[in-house]
Amino acid sequence: MSKLRVAVLGAKGRIGSEAVRAVEAADDMELVAALGRGDRLETLVDAGAEVVVELTNPGAVMGNLDFCLRHGIHGVVGTTGWTDERLAQLRTSLAASPGAGVLIAPNFSIGAVLTMQFAQQAARFFESVEVVELHHPNKADAPSGTAARTAQLIAKAREEAGCAPQPDATSTALDGARGADVDGVPVHSVRLRGLLAHQEVLFGGVGETLTIRHDSLHHSSFMPGILLGVRRVVNTPGLTVGLENFLDLG
Numbered sequence: 001m002s003k004l005r006v007a008v009l010g011a012k013g014r015i016g017s018e019a020v021r022a023v024e025a026a027d028d029m030e031l032v033a034a035l036g037r038g039d040r041l042e043t044l045v046d047a048g049a050e051v052v053v054e055l056t057n058p059g060a061v062m063g064n065l066d067f068c069l070r071h072g073i074h075g076v077v078g079t080t081g082w083t084d085e086r087l088a089q090l091r092t093s094l095a096a097s098p099g100a101g102v103l104i105a106p107n108f109s110i111g112a113v114l115t116m117q118f119a120q121q122a123a124r125f126f127e128s129v130e131v132v133e134l135h136h137p138n139k140a141d142a143p144s145g146t147a148a149r150t151a152q153l154i155a156k157a158r159e160e161a162g163c164a165p166q167p168d169a170t171s172t173a174l175d176g177a178r179g180a181d182v183d184g185v186p187v188h189s190v191r192l193r194g195l196l197a198h199q200e201v202l203f204g205g206v207g208e209t210l211t212i213r214h215d216s217l218h219h220s221s222f223m224p225g226i227l228l229g230v231r232r233v234v235n236t237p238g239l240t241v242g243l244e245n246f247l248d249l250g
Ligand SMILES: NC(=O)c1ccc[n+]([C@@H]2O[C@H](COP(=O)([O-])OP(=O)(O)OC[C@H]3O[C@@H](n4cnc5c(N)ncnc54)[C@H](O)[C@@H]3O)[C@@H](O)[C@H]2O)c1
Pocket: 009, 010, 011, 012, 013, 014, 015, 016, 035, 036, 037, 038, 039, 055, 056, 057, 058, 060, 064, 077, 078, 079, 080, 081, 105, 106, 107, 108, 109, 145, 222
């Protein structure tokens, strides 16, 4: 069986360098390009890349994906900073490239995907919910893509269940004291040397709380998800948001 021809964009970055090693180690994949800032995207075409793993930054990702889709190259995207407007723009690019697939995964680690699933499940049973994400201080964006997605999924589950807005009598004297409001769910971002990627979802009901916590302790936690994304995206045209779509979660 022929190997999947894979390229990594952001190949010298924290997660990109780990992805380069993971693709090189995968029996069913061949690393055909490893590009960093300033490298020519035409290299992807010359190298015959079928799938690009995009791990750069929010300022670069749209241009990179536009180039890939114009050349019929599939994308597995870990880069964060997605908004509804950006997703709509990407859908337009995809419509012009039938057959091409893009997976956007706010988080490739299985624990983070399960955290989001469990949080969605719990959302309608508790009056209160807040998300705390904790990352290394070199992270470019806040809140994390994972926290934003978690809050959106919780808000959607609460809306579908007809939950009332959560109680909060605070009259805030200082901007930011209650975090960012993502669809009515407060999200708090901590940046701390020594951390990698962590998240807590705190639920509160009468006389009880439930805390769901996930810790990524090493970038290796993201690699099985990236490799799964590469294997599946080639047969999944259009836009897929969330690795859970490629997992059998029952
Ligand atoms: N989805 C996930 O599971 C997951 C996990 C970790 C990180 N991330 C995201 O991945 C992205 C990268 O994170 P990081 O910690 O590795 O950052 P980083 O700054 O260490 O790495 C980014 C790399 O991309 C390079 N780069 C910038 N512009 C480029 C371009 N146009 N073409 C090619 N390379 C370019 C930079 O020089 C740098 O080496 C961030 O958006 C982060 O939030 C996602």
